[in-house]
Amino acid sequence: MITLNEGSGGKETHELIEKIRSVLKVTSDWKNSDDDSATLKFGDKHLVFTTDTFTVDPVFFPGGDIGKLAMCGTINDIAVMGAKPLGISFGLVLEEGFSENDLEKIVSSMDKVSEKTGIPVVTGDTKVMEKEKVDKIIINTSAVGITDNPITDSGLKPGDKIVVNGSIGDHGAALLAKRFGYVADFVSDCNPVLEDSQKLKGIATAMKDPTRGGIAGALNEMAEKSGVKIILDESKIPVKSGVKAISELLGISYYEMPCEGRIIAGIKESAKPPEGFVEIGRAEKGAGVFIDTGLSERKLNMPFGRLLPRIC
């Protein structure tokens, strides 16, 4: 029986995906199906293809809404492959009785991201379901992109620097604060990371957007696929004091809280973090992800169980 744990982006999600993948036996020339996007050699370039379904509650939140999130989430999955999206699709599922006004707001948010990034919405589909069969709105977005050279999760080498382009956990904190009615001025970091991903061209060895499972999930995947140990310097992790506070209050690690406008990447040992990025750790020989607290090394596990109310 499927449980909510399987949808949390942690260990159980990966197990479910592995089960599904084992049934889907047909192989092909596509690569990186277990990465942020799948890739296919295409002449002297690579096609990049990804999909994501968004079921965020609340639909409108500080810093965005489900439309902005659905655009950014999928654009970012292409961006962290070192690619540029060519076009994006959307599949809407609406609850009967959904407000046309809210729908227009959501589609407007999608359009704003489209305008900002230059990435067109090129195809779509709309379904309406009875009230008892769907809650409000579900959006799937898929995108096809192109790159000369895909950047995967598995390219980390010992010595590489780990960098991030902003404070962590902001999306998770903003949604949690709104859901639990805390008076707080958290704003989601929900944004396209396309410009920032381009800054890493030529120096990135691995890239990910730390959404479900936060940087704990993303870094554990990178460490495992690359066959390295990652060690983070706790004092260098950019995290807002309010995010830290809500994290402590709810007993949810901010390392596991989703970001929706962040890149976590490995860059070559010789490279300097580009403007807007900070160095937060390094890759070493070994396995696992650890946090150097100054006193000791604490293991940062792949998240498991039901991480959060469903917020991305």
Added chain:
Amino acid sequence: MITLNEGSGGKETHELIEKIRSVLKVTSDWKNSDDDSATLKFGDKHLVFTTDTFTVDPVFFPGGDIGKLAMCGTINDIAVMGAKPLGISFGLVLEEGFSENDLEKIVSSMDKVSEKTGIPVVTGDTKVMEKEKVDKIIINTSAVGITDNPITDSGLKPGDKIVVNGSIGDHGAALLAKRFGYVADFVSDCNPVLEDSQKLKGIATAMKDPTRGGIAGALNEMAEKSGVKIILDESKIPVKSGVKAISELLGISYYEMPCEGRIIAGIKESAKPPEGFVEIGRAEKGAGVFIDTGLSERKLNMPFGRLLPRIC
């Protein structure tokens, strides 16, 4: 307020889609966004990209299940552009408590279509929602394909023959029979049409898969976009007697019943329908879709209102 009518694939669906498209203002080099798939010139070829969300009830039906349907529906949207899909994505939304056994059956059905057509499932996403927020399972599939020359809905010329590759309304009839508990041996036509679409290469002037809205919806779109009148010969329409009977019983025109393994196409006046296709009418100067009953010409309107229980 959104109603179920907007999800039926008829007039109201088209109006809703037009509203959404008017908000999404960013233009691009992509073409055919209002066709079965959008296309983008790419070197000397065209990329073809489409998306569809499937919410069929019942999930398992005679002749298939939601997994087979989700694969065929999206493969067929690429096929009727005269293209071959390169890869397909799936976005699963599962109800908490959904049976793992049923999930495996559904994914197995997807794999069987993948095996039959050689089209790999290359990327996916899985979400789990609370029982009160989603009913059973929703699947989005998107696909990217390639063609030398896209075949659109708008290419019909006066004189062209209208052809179809099998009996109409079988999917609709099978689902309705199951939903209403009729003892009948209807089987959905749910199948990939890739092989049949390839047979039309070089002779097709327009192609569509008549899903939501049936051939009434598909032909009205083709006639309008092409600026022609379509006239069907009622005596030549392939329709099973049982499908006719359930259609009369429920007062639902079989012309409006979805097919999930059919191509409706225009071919050049000089061409002969390939094996497996029958000629059912022709394009003329004028506008609208009409049925020649032998006694008179009856107008076949674009469907409107709530066509059917949601079955594709």
